[in-house]
Amino acid sequence: MEGLTTQISTLLDHIMVSIPVFKPELILITAFIASIFSSLFIDQRWKQGSLSFALVGIMLSAYYVHAQLGQTQTGFFGMLQIDALSVYARLIILGLLLPILFLIQQYAKDNGIKNLGEIYSILLAATVGMNLLTISTNWLMVFIAIETLSISSYILVGYFSENKKGTETAKIQSEATMKYVLFGSVCAAVMLYGLSLIYGFTGNLDFISIAHIQGLIAAPKVMSSIAILFVFVGIGFKLGFVPFHLWTPDVYQGAPTPITTFLSTVPKVAALILFQRLFESWTSTLFYFSELTMLFITVVGIVTMLVGNLIALRQSDTKRMMAYSSIGHTGFLLMAIISSASADYTTLLFYVTVYAIMTIGVFAIIQFLEKNIGSTELAAYSGLGKSNPLLFTVFTLLGIALIGLPPTAGFIGKLLVFTATFDLYQHTKDIPILLLLITGALTSVISLFYYFKIPLFAFLRKGESTAPVLPVNSVAYFIAVGCGIAMLLYGLFPNLLSGLFS
Amino acid sequence: MITLTHFLVVSACIFCIGLYTVLAKRNAIMILVGIELMINAAILNFVAFGRYDKINYSGQVFALFAIVLAAASVAVGLAIILNVYRHYKTINPDQITDLRD
Numbered sequence: 001m002e003g004l005t006t007q008i009s010t011l012l013d014h015i016m017v018s019i020p021v022f023k024p025e026l027i028l029i030t031a032f033i034a035s036i037f038s039s040l041f042i043d044q045r046w047k048q049g050s051l052s053f054a055l056v057g058i059m060l061s062a063y064y065v066h067a068q069l070g071q072t073q074t075g076f077f078g079m080l081q082i083d084a085l086s087v088y089a090r091l092i093i094l095g096l097l098l099p100i101l102f103l104i105q106q107y108a109k110d111n112g113i114k115n116l117g118e119i120y121s122i123l124l125a126a127t128v129g130m131n132l133l134t135i136s137t138n139w140l141m142v143f144i145a146i147e148t149l150s151i152s153s154y155i156l157v158g159y160f161s162e163n164k165k166g167t168e169t170a171k172i173q174s175e176a177t178m179k180y181v182l183f184g185s186v187c188a189a190v191m192l193y194g195l196s197l198i199y200g201f202t203g204n205l206d207f208i209s210i211a212h213i214q215g216l217i218a219a220p221k222v223m224s225s226i227a228i229l230f231v232f233v234g235i236g237f238k239l240g241f242v243p244f245h246l247w248t249p250d251v252y253q254g255a256p257t258p259i260t261t262f263l264s265t266v267p268k269v270a271a272l273i274l275f276q277r278l279f280e281s282w283t284s285t286l287f288y289f290s291e292l293t294m295l296f297i298t299v300v301g302i303v304t305m306l307v308g309n310l311i312a313l314r315q316s317d318t319k320r321m322m323a324y325s326s327i328g329h330t331g332f333l334l335m336a337i338i339s340s341a342s343a344d345y346t347t348l349l350f351y352v353t354v355y356a357i358m359t360i361g362v363f364a365i366i367q368f369l370e371k372n373i374g375s376t377e378l379a380a381y382s383g384l385g386k387s388n389p390l391l392f393t394v395f396t397l398l399g400i401a402l403i404g405l406p407p408t409a410g411f412i413g414k415l416l417v418f419t420a421t422f423d424l425y426q427h428t429k430d431i432p433i434l435l436l437l438i439t440g441a442l443t444s445v446i447s448l449f450y451y452f453k454i455p456l457f458a459f460l461r462k463g464e465s466t467a468p469v470l471p472v473n474s475v476a477y478f479i480a481v482g483c484g485i486a487m488l489l490y491g492l493f494p495n496l497l498s499g500l501f502s
Numbered sequence: 503m504i505t506l507t508h509f510l511v512v513s514a515c516i517f518c519i520g521l522y523t524v525l526a527k528r529n530a531i532m533i534l535v536g537i538e539l540m541i542n543a544a545i546l547n548f549v550a551f552g553r554y555d556k557i558n559y560s561g562q563v564f565a566l567f568a569i570v571l572a573a574a575s576v577a578v579g580l581a582i583i584l585n586v587y588r589h590y591k592t593i594n595p596d597q598i599t600d601l602r603d
Contacts, residue, residue, distance in 0.1 A: 196547035
């Protein structure tokens with residue numbers, strides 16, 4: 001009994017010492033609670049109450065994340081690991097949330113939706129989950145983070161379908177939510193089973209610890225293959241790579257456009273960082289499970305790029321087309337993971353930031369056009385280019401960035417990834433990596449055909465009636481133009497962005 | 503004598519039953535039941551393996567968290583299925599196909 005008491009006091013001391021490490025997330029949790037309170041009590045008098053709390057919370061949190069730069073520390077018995085990668089990843093996540101908050105507010109204003117205080121608090125809960133994903137190497141924390149993020153995302157997709165009862169949009173939104181929740185829960189359950197098997201082999205939940213690696217080396221081949229593939233099901237669902245991409249097109253098309261913007265960018269950053277850590281730790285040996293992990297990710301990367309870009313060719317709805325395009329980009333992100341050398345994440349972070357900025361820009365334009373012409377179909381954009389030159393020039397520019405052509409940042413990002421992969425190929429002479437490289441180049445060419453449908457319809461096709469000049473009165477418009485300018489700027493001066501990560 | 507193998511076999515069976523329920527998909531609620539079965543199989547595994555982990559008891563702790571998270575996600579899932587029923591008057595996923603290629 002004596003020993004237990006002293007043990008508890010040392011444990012408590014350790015927990016007290018660890019709390020400052022967790023400060024950015026604690027601020028987000030406080031902002032989450034404040035935002036709920038505000039939506040209940042303050043929003044009747046001051047409409048922007050919960051939005052303001054969310055904004056302040058995100059900015060304060062980003063400030064404290066930035067303060068952690070340059071120091072490596074652990075907390076809560078190794079549950080949390082703060083290093084440079086996690087700091088940059090969280091800064092990217094928090095930075096990307098700002099335009100998304102304004103896009104959601106604009107969407108609610110356009111559709112006359114009141115009482116949307118909760119949506120900001122749910123977004124903050126999702127942010128806590130994403131932050132945890134980037135700072136943890138413990139399967140327990142990872143699972144909690146993935147579930148927090150998933151449950152918040154389900155609610156975000158379905159939130160607006162209550163408000164517009166009886167309309168076609170609400171119907172489609174509820175269908176998208178159901179598909180998302182069922183597919184997501186199945187993936188989480190399969191991942192949990194895989195984790196339980198891995199725990200059985202290793203007796204340890206920290207996936208970068210030596211005991212964990214040794215356990216996986218000693219495990220029988222069949223069982224460890226099953227366990228590893230099951231774990232990849234859960235991560236694959238969050239990243240959206242083939243064959244766990246089935247939910248992506250339906251959910252992206254059905255969800256409200258700002259929520260699609262969120263789903264296609266921010267959670268991917270978080271899941272990617274987790275995957276990077278996992279990949280680095282699991283491919284560090286020469287044993288069977290490392291080879292399996294490497295082969296699996298290479299093959300999945302190739303298939304994902306092909307499937308995403310080929311199916312995108314025959315889409316007529318822009319949101320659905322962007323969903324397949326994001327699947328294709330996920331394959332490219334896997335290639336970035338494979339090629340990123342340890343301790344140098346500049347390429348990976350650069351590419352993921354650029355991808356997120358251009359995707360936000362495209363979805364902001366889609367949201368703006370959806371409000372003004374009431375459709376997300378490509379054919380509905382016919383002839384609009386001549387009456388709204390600036391908007392569609394930006395749209396075309398973002399398309400060029402997504403293809404990866406100069407002078408945009410998309411080109412620099414792809415160039416960095418290709419260079420790194422080619423170096424890796426020269427180093428190892430692995431045929432799968434060469435195939436990955438060829439597929440990456442080939443699918444970039446394929447993607448040219450569907451992104452160029454946008455200027456084709458907007459500038460060269462004639463609409464049925466005279467194309468209207470759309471009024472510029474939306475935050476979405478300015479966010480889109482801002483993203484376009486950022487793409488040009490980072491394309492001409494890539495050091496502005498990559499300098500931040502070193 | 504009940505050994506670790508017994509637990510693993512039982513949990514593998516439960517997992518397969520859950521997976522079959524999900525893949526047979528006739529009713530959204532049944533899919534949720536199948537998901538619950540799969541999660542419970544994993545929890546059983548965790549507790550069985552946790553017996554050999556006398557230092558941290560990670561398995562037991564993981565099982566507790568998994569139970570809580572499963573309950574939360576099923577609650578959200580049921581609310582969403584209710585919402586779908588209001589719009590479509592059915593919860594058979596095969597008949598809810600407005601979104602497709």
